[in-house]
């Protein structure tokens with residue numbers, strides 16, 4: 001079977017957030033976490049077949065058994081955990097998921113712990129719920145980025161600390177937490193009765209050989225105090241369909257979560273449910289090839305970046321995002337430096353890290369080469 005990762009798809013900016021930003025300018029958009037690959041054939045045909053009947057009415061996610069079964073099978077296939085179907089809660093996105101969790105498990109005036117740098121909507125979540133944000137900068141170790149457990153524990157011990165939103169694998173730096181690190185975090189959460197909301201949207205995009213993801217729900221210490229948020233959106237490039245799911249083992253936490261979502265979060269939509277199911281059931285070989293393709297893209301990008309004076313690429317165990325330390329350029333505005341060369345990354349400042357840039361290499365090899373040439 002051959003897959004089409006090399007195919008250049010001329011995306012119409014009218015339908016693409018990513019391509020609209022630099023419309024009409026000779027700048028390659030390498031910013032938002034959206035790949036330029038067509039979704040697997042299984043996804044496209046599931047949507048086309050469904051569209052044959054033309055009726056786009058309601059489908060209640062909880063009544064769509066194939067969807068839950070597809071998630072259960074996928075989690076077993078990818079992460080070796082067979083979960084009961086009732087742990088699954090469909091959501092219209094991971095961002096709504098962690099915001100609903102804030103609403104469910106905290107009150108205005110409480111505190112929310114987050115690691116930094118981080119995905120901007122995680123950094124902003126506290127503002128939506130009148131929470132105090134307790135930011136914990138990740139540490140740079142010989143083994144790459146690591147959580148600062150001492151600071152997390154110090155913050156967790158405060159009486160108004162109720163939740164931590166974890167991003168694992170980390171966006172922007174692509175670091176995957178080891179089982180031991182997650183275990184440490186689990187013990188802190190357990191000791192201080194903190195709810196861990198674990199955003200694991202990038203967990204099926206691990207490209208570093210030998211590195212494995214540990215889902216939060218798989219740890220005993222976290223089973224009664226975690227919400228794990230996952231999605232097929234990044235992995236299978238279906239983010240525009242707005243669909244994700246939470247895995248919440250504890251029945252009380254699950255009830256509180258669904259109650260907080262009631263009337264605010266719409267049901268995951270029918271096309272998203274079908275696409276997730278078709279991706280998990282029929283996209284496995286596509287996914288294996290994708291990881292190989294991304295790994296090669298990463299190697300090319302990493303070599304080019306590390307050979308460019310003033311730039312250094314960090315980690316990159318997971319995702320199609322290169323996290324670049326551009327402070328060595330000595331340029332006041334690294335974003336401008338990249339854009340002047342015809343490359344449009346995400347500014348590090350959006351993630352809470354001035355002097356950094358994030359380059360999306362989820363694109364054809366030809367485009368990766370063009371980025372490298374422009375560097």
Ligand SMILES: Cc1ncc(COP(=O)(O)O)c(C=O)c1O
Nearest residue numbers: 033093094095096119171201244
């Ligand atoms: C860490 C992280 N969480 C969530 C999202 C977005 O999730 P959704 O579109 O399902 O709300 C992204 C998208 O880039 C992300 O990187």
